[in-house]
Amino acid sequence: MWLILLGALCLLSSTLAMPLEAGGMGKQHWELVQNYLKRYYFHDSKTRVKINFEDKLKEMQKFFGLPVTGILSSHVTEIMQKPRCGVPDVLEYSLFPGRPKWTSNVITYRVVSYTRDLPQSIVDQLLAKAFNIWSSEIPLHFKRVHWGKADIMISFARRDHGDSFPFDGPGKTLAHAFAPGDGIGGDAHFDEDEDWTDGSSSGMNFLYTATHELGHSLGLSHSSDPNSIMYPTYEDRDSKNFRLSQDDIKGIQELYGNVDNLYHFK
Ligand SMILES: [Zn+2]
Ligand SMILES: [Zn+2]
Numbered sequence: 001m002w003l004i005l006l007g008a009l010c011l012l013s014s015t016l017a018m019p020l021e022a023g024g025m026g027k028q029h030w031e032l033v034q035n036y037l038k039r040y041y042f043h044d045s046k047t048r049v050k051i052n053f054e055d056k057l058k059e060m061q062k063f064f065g066l067p068v069t070g071i072l073s074s075h076v077t078e079i080m081q082k083p084r085c086g087v088p089d090v091l092e093y094s095l096f097p098g099r100p101k102w103t104s105n106v107i108t109y110r111v112v113s114y115t116r117d118l119p120q121s122i123v124d125q126l127l128a129k130a131f132n133i134w135s136s137e138i139p140l141h142f143k144r145v146h147w148g149k150a151d152i153m154i155s156f157a158r159r160d161h162g163d164s165f166p167f168d169g170p171g172k173t174l175a176h177a178f179a180p181g182d183g184i185g186g187d188a189h190f191d192e193d194e195d196w197t198d199g200s201s202s203g204m205n206f207l208y209t210a211t212h213e214l215g216h217s218l219g220l221s222h223s224s225d226p227n228s229i230m231y232p233t234y235e236d237r238d239s240k241n242f243r244l245s246q247d248d249i250k251g252i253q254e255l256y257g258n259v260d261n262l263y264h265f266k
Pocket of ligand 1: 212216
């Protein structure tokens with residue numbers, strides 16, 4: 001009997017108490033906040049320890065450059081409702097152990113499946129452009145292959161798609177990618193339930209999203225600099241003058257060196 005009761009208490013302690021600050025917030029809304037913090041700010045979802053909601057909220061506020069109060073504001077909940085990348089905002093997350101990077105300077109990629117929102121030739125062009133945006137700053141070359149296993153396998157998929165990170169329908173999580181490594185390492189997945197666009201109509205801009213995801217495929221985690229392409233939420237950007245920020249360039253060159261330094265691999 002005690003054992004059963006203890007088990008029940010452990011379960012209770014792993015859920016979040018609704019704090020006073022949430023007063024006036026509906027239960028459903030509060031669940032959204034909890035899920036957001038658990039998903040993007042919890043270092044190990046497998047350990048059953050009490051989550052300190054206030055600390056997680058402070059981490060999130062710090063990441064987004066907001067006043068670190070530990071109290072929910074409308075600005076915080078507004079950010080939580082924005083479409084974003086599915087990779088968490090904590091460096092210690094298991095997708096990026098030990099800052100992995102590619103060790104060869106020729107990286108292959110393959111487009112395994114396409115979206116129905118754009119012609120295949122446009123997807124190919126935008127991906128080539130996204131790879132070029134990165135390769136113009138680092139001594140890496142990207143080579144497209146049409147069959148077999150490539151370092152970076154690119155696909156569009158909906159809901160459950162064979163990894164442990166199912167997509168969630170339109171909005172919220174748009175895409176995710178895995179840090180460099182064998183197997184699924186480097187692969188980039190895009191949620192087919194989004195409305196992808198080349199910028200000529202409304203929807204999610206595929207070039208921006210692909211450039212962000214390929215940043216993960218190369219070994220970059222999220223940046224808290226709002227001008228960075230590695231910022232976790234989806235932002236409307238100027239599509240004509242779209243380029244990497246200084247922060248992105250600094251990050252990627254820390255891993256691979258710069259283009260003038262072809263033979264210098266750290
Ligand atoms: Zn991301
Ligand atoms: Zn996936």
